Amino acid sequence: MAHLLDVQDLSVAFRTDDRQLNTVVDHVSFHVDPGEILCIVGESGCGKSVTSLAIMNLLSRNGQITGGRILFDGQELTSMTERELNRIRGKKMSMIFQDALTSLNPVFTVGTQLTESLRIHLGLTKDDATERAIDLLKKAGLPDPETMMKKYPHQLSGGQRQRVMIAIALSCGPKLLIADEPTTALDVTIQAQIMKLTRDLVHELNMSMILITHDLSLVAEMADRVMVMYAGQVVETADVFTLFNAPAHPYTKALLGSVPSIYDSPDRKLFSIRGSVPESYEELVGCRFADRCDHAHEACRTPEAGQMLFKAGEAHAVRCVLYSPAEKEVTLRG
Ligand SMILES: Nc1ncnc2c1ncn2[C@@H]1O[C@H](COP(=O)(O)OP(=O)(O)OP(=O)(O)O)[C@@H](O)[C@H]1O
Ligand SMILES: [Mg+2]
Incomplete structure (x- = not known):
């Protein structure tokens, strides 16, 4: 079976103030198969987000891919033009970030943001896009989706915003969903609901997913495979x-x-890994x-x-x- 995503020897570097290139992702290789959920774990700063941003070609301007290949659905992404990538990003491959408030546009209603993506990527008419948007909000577990369509992001709770983000991310039926700590900002009960919803939708729509998280219990629940960075x-x-x-x-x-663990004896000392992740890997x-x-x-x-x-x-x-x-x-x- 061909891999849906095949990352080969990916290296990413950022230009520092003194114009040196500082490598932060170093010859990383992994794959995601159709229908599979891959979890990426590792301490803060180890390169999880940078890896996923490189796949989406969303690195900030001082960052660049310095080596390797990213094959998605048989196509090489690193040599694509921005225009070619725009046809894939949001449509075949989409991403949910940790902070839904900054990812949603504050000046447009939920309805406008959802239908825009559907009209651009799928060429739907306004009416068809609206119908589909309502259906997606329903799928994302939002009550009264018609009213929700008219609301602005600041009128929603954190959990509702994240559900809207999920609806937008899934709107065009992507093959791959990348979720970077999608529930860290939410309280635990909402976290569990959102993750269950995401997992059910990923399976229902036969998608693949990369889930980046610090929460190992979530990994145990969600992952087929795990990559530790x-x-x-x-x-x-x-x-x-x-x-x-x-x-x-x-x-x-x-x-x-x-x-x-809640089964630990009360006098078990909390274990921590001594030291910290090295700042620079070059030397x-x-x-x-x-x-x-x-x-x-x-x-x-x-x-x-x-x-x-x-x-x-x-x-x-x-x-x-x-x-x-x-x-x-x-x-x-x-
Ligand atoms: N825009 C940037 N400019 C310079 N360095 C950056 C930039 N973005 C990330 N880095 C550096 O790249 C390294 C990897 O960062 P990354 O955000 O991928 O970590 P992470 O594993 O996602 O951590 P966390 O768990 O805290 O989200 C870090 O050392 C970080 O400082
Ligand atoms: Mg991160």
Whole structure:
């Protein structure tokens, strides 16, 4: 089966004040298959949002893709013109961001924002677009969609705004939905409702999804596969059961270990990963996690360490020399 999205060796850099290029996403490779939900996890600053913005070609002006390919539905995105990309973005591939208030246009009603996308991408007439927009708002679980169409974003609650964003993102029946921490700004009950709705719609409409989140319980609930990023690199990828039951990379283990559980005894100390994500990766030698890793030894400080992914199991890849027998070398796309 051909991958719907196939990211190969993607590198992204930002120009700094002194005009140097600072690489923040470094040779990242992964894929998403039709109908699949891939979750991307990792500490703040590890490059999750930049990776997804690069896929959508929405990097800020000081950012650029410095290497790699992004194949979407058989087409290479990195060599497309803005015009060609506009035909794909919003239509075949759409994105939901964390903050719906800043993503929605404050001066247009919900109805205008929804129907505009339908008219541009699908060429619908005003009446057809309105009918479809009402239907989408209903699907997104909004009561009284006719009234909702006439409202401005500031008249809605946070949960309602996020539902509108979902309706807009799904309006043209995209094949891929990228959701970057879509519910972080909402309270937990609304969070659960919105995520359930998103998952049901993704399955119902036979779409694929990339979900970026810090919430590991959400990952357990939503993901088919999980990709763990650390300091601009993919450090582990596995199906969701393997990742939770047999994590391989010391960083993944630490990440899972730092989640408190209601079953913990009251005197269990909250575990935290010592140190922080390195600021710049350019001068680091060896494994980028070594300084924070309890298993670090000499081999982790060699230039080769951290450069390769090894096989930890079936479709389970890990960037750690603990798994390094040469014959087990794999690439993520293997
Ligand atoms: N516009 C920008 N200009 C310069 N550097 C940037 C820019 N956007 C992101 N970066 C840098 O790129 C790195 C990766 O950022 P990114 O936003 O992808 O992190 P993230 O994994 O999404 O973190 P979080 O979990 O906090 O959202 C960070 O070091 C960040 O400072
Ligand atoms: Mg982010």
